[in-house]
Amino acid sequence: MGQPSFLCDTNQLRHVAVVKSETPLPLGVGYYRRFLFCFPLQNLTPLLDCQYNSYTLRSHTLQTKLRPYQLEAVTEIRMHAAQWAASGKVVESTDEPQKGCVLQMPTGAGKTATFCDLIMGAYNKGKCAIMAVRGKELVHQASERLTREGVPHGIYQGAKTKDTHHRVLVCSIDTMARRGIAPESDLIVLDECHLTHSASYKWFLSNYLNTYKLGVSATPHHKDGMGHIGNKLIYPITINELIHQGFLCGARYFTPYIPDLKGVKKTKGDYNAKELSTKSIKDEDLTASAAKVWDKNLRGISTLAYAVSVEHAEHLARSLADAGARVSTITAKTPDAERASCLDGLQSGGLDVIVSVGVLTTGVDIPSLGAILCCRPTESYNLWIQILGRGTRPFNGKSNFVVYDLSGNLLRHGPIEAEIIADMEGMTEPPKVKIIICEECFATFERLPGVDCCPSCGHDIPAAQKARETGKRIHGLTANDEVVEHVVEPWELEMGQLIKMAKDRGYKKGWIRYRIQEQHGEEVANKAWHRIKVLRKWPVKTKKQQEDQAHFTNSLSNSFW
Ligand SMILES: [Zn+2]
Numbered sequence: 134m135g136q137p138s139f140l141c142d143t144n145q146l147r148h149v150a151v152v153k154s155e156t157p158l159p160l161g162v163g164y165y166r167r168f169l170f171c172f173p174l175q176n177l178t179p180l181l182d183c184q185y186n187s188y189t190l191r192s193h194t195l196q197t198k199l200r201p202y203q204l205e206a207v208t209e210i211r212m213h214a215a216q217w218a219a220s221g222k223v224v225e226s227t228d229e230p231q232k233g234c235v236l237q238m239p240t241g242a243g244k245t246a247t248f249c250d251l252i253m254g255a256y257n258k259g260k261c262a263i264m265a266v267r268g269k270e271l272v273h274q275a276s277e278r279l280t281r282e283g284v285p286h287g288i289y290q291g292a293k294t295k296d297t298h299h300r301v302l303v304c305s306i307d308t309m310a311r312r313g314i315a316p317e318s319d320l321i322v323l324d325e326c327h328l329t330h331s332a333s334y335k336w337f338l339s340n341y342l343n344t345y346k347l348g349v350s351a352t353p354h355h356k357d358g359m360g361h362i363g364n365k366l367i368y369p370i371t372i373n374e375l376i377h378q379g380f381l382c383g384a385r386y387f388t389p390y391i392p393d394l395k396g397v398k399k400t401k402g403d404y405n406a407k408e409l410s411t412k413s414i415k416d417e418d419l420t421a422s423a424a425k426v427w428d429k430n431l432r433g434i435s436t437l438a439y440a441v442s443v444e445h446a447e448h449l450a451r452s453l454a455d456a457g458a459r460v461s462t463i464t465a466k467t468p469d470a471e472r473a474s475c476l477d478g479l480q481s482g483g484l485d486v487i488v489s490v491g492v493l494t495t496g497v498d499i500p501s502l503g504a505i506l507c508c509r510p511t512e513s514y515n516l517w518i519q520i521l522g523r524g525t526r527p528f529n530g531k532s533n534f535v536v537y538d539l540s541g542n543l544l545r546h547g548p549i550e551a552e553i554i555a556d557m558e559g560m561t562e563p564p565k566v567k568i569i570i571c572e573e574c575f576a577t578f579e580r581l582p583g584v585d586c587c588p589s590c591g592h593d594i595p596a597a598q599k600a601r602e603t604g605k606r607i608h609g610l611t612a613n614d615e616v617v618e619h620v621v622e623p624w625e626l627e628m629g630q631l632i633k634m635a636k637d638r639g640y641k642k643g644w645i646r647y648r649i650q651e652q653h654g655e656e657v658a659n660k661a662w663h664r665i666k667v668l669r670k671w672p673v674k675t676k677k678q679q680e681d682q683a684h685f686t687n688s689l690s691n692s693f694w
Contacts, residue, residue, distance in 0.1 A: 200380070202370040203247045206236055209367050210251060214345045224342040227335075233346030233363025235326060237555050239372040240351045240522030241381050245275075248322050248349055249282050252301055256284055260319035261300045265337060267307065267328055269293075275303045275324065289314065306333050315340035323348045326362060327355055327515055335361070351522055352515040353555040356402075360557055366637060371630060372525075372552045377652070381525040383533045385589065386548055386577040387430075388570045390422040390539045394510055403512045410442035413508065419539055423449060423508055424456040426537045427486065432457075434503035434535070435479045437523055438488040441509050446488045449508060458485040465491060500526040503534055510540040514553070517542045521549040543577055544568075544601060554633050568601055569594055624653045628661050642666065
């Protein structure tokens with residue numbers, strides 16, 4: 134008897150238990166504890182030594198070709214997983230270092246393609262993978278993407294739950310926690326992993342102490358760190374590199390108005406939404422500035438505006454409409470169809486502005502977006518970066534996008550280009566950036582040596598004008614605040630990031646010099662080298678570690694995914 138035909142289609146199924154038994158069993162297919170049993174039609178004996186993995190699985194390849202840095206990330210993740218597997222360590226509680234890693238990649242760098250490749254790898258090896266996300270939007274997006282890549286999968290999401298027998302599952306975390314379901318899996322992917330500190334995620338993850346977890350986010354920053362997911366950060370490319378390589382667009386910043394937020398209380402680390410809303414609606418200067426900015430600078434440019442609350446959004450939309458803009462608002466309550474038609478309108482030019490509240494920060498893709506008008510002050514660095522990330526997608530003829538910040542966020546958190554590398558242990562302070570606001574056009578830029586006029590309008594920068602320092606610690610600066618003595622140059626910011634990367638990856642110091650030289654030339658590289666060479670505590674890889682690494686790389690093809 135050859136291969137039993139009833140198993141041929143099961144490569145799409147979640148589990149196939151090969152039952153070892155001499156006794157003939159009943160006919161058919163059945164479930165037992167989430168395992169799907171396929172019973173032979175006549176007798177189980179021919180199945181006795183059948184190994185599930187020995188069946189040839191249909192080969193899938195990703196429809197999207199990975200970029201070099203995505204491939205690098207995939208290899209690094211698999212290597213890390215292989216190291217865990219080889220160590221044979223068993224994790225017994227959530228207090229121990231967890232088996233997994235966090236992948237930090239800027240919005241638009243292709244996080245989804247990267248983790249889809251890993252899921253595909255797992256699938257191809259007959260393993261199970263779960264993607265856990267929060268909210269129906271992300272479930273829908275993930276499912277669509279997997280379908281596009283040709284990965285058969287099931288869904289757990291409220292009433293839309295279906296095909297849960299598949300080996301790849303997209304799960305809404307709330308559904309899982311509410312129903313108390315934690316299907317077995319060989320890989321757990323957590324998209325937008327900066328949101329995984331909630332009780333439902335904690336419960337869910339506690340079921341997978343010995344399953345490899347991959348957290349993915351553009352901003353994996355949280356005050357408690359990311360140790361609940363894994364013990365390693367993977368950071369394959371910086372946003373500046375992506376901009377230089379043409380994968381993303383950079384921004385030009387303008388600060389025409391800085392709201393006075395004195396007296397607004399904080400709730401859960403951010404401004405109290407209700408107080409902020411009342412204050413913003415009453416702030417006539419803010420509303421007038423927004424309308425003026427649109428009228429003067431943003432006509433004909435598709436614009437996404439951010440408001441504090443539904444009332445504030447409506448208020449803002451009215452004033453923009455009065456200035457002549459075709460405006461729609463999107464809130465959490467906007468029906469899906471209406472929302473899609475608004476986004477289409479913005480994309481096709483039928484709408485000028487969408488005013489959004491709390492939504493449209495993650496996962497919304499509007500490549501033609503030309504401007505962000507931010508009227509939503511926030512203490513959350515993550516939220517600010519997610520807002521800016523909406524504009525970085527490249528599009529035909531788009532060389533950059535403009536940010537009109539009327540919220541003070543730029544001064545509070547800095548530009549998207551001054552990216553922070555996640556700290557697995559907690560939250561690192563954002564790097565400080567010294568900036569000048571042009572008195573003429575409000576362009577906001579770094580004060581670099583030798584620059585004495587505005588790069589946007591050419592207006593002279595008065596020698597007496599002081600640079601402002603941005604960063605979380607000194608939010609709420611007013612015009613006459615402290616003088617900043619030391620001007621940090623862009624390569625210095627980059628050097629900090631490169632040092633961390635090199636240490637994490639066990640590279641030698643010379644690698645940092647080489648990278649700086651590539652970007653900024655010999656002279657800057659020499660300057661940087663003076664600082665790098667004196668650094669102590671450089672982790673050096675021993676010959677044995679290097680050999681181990683090579684061994685792991687070679688053994689990857691045999692690892693589980
Ligand atoms: Zn200017």
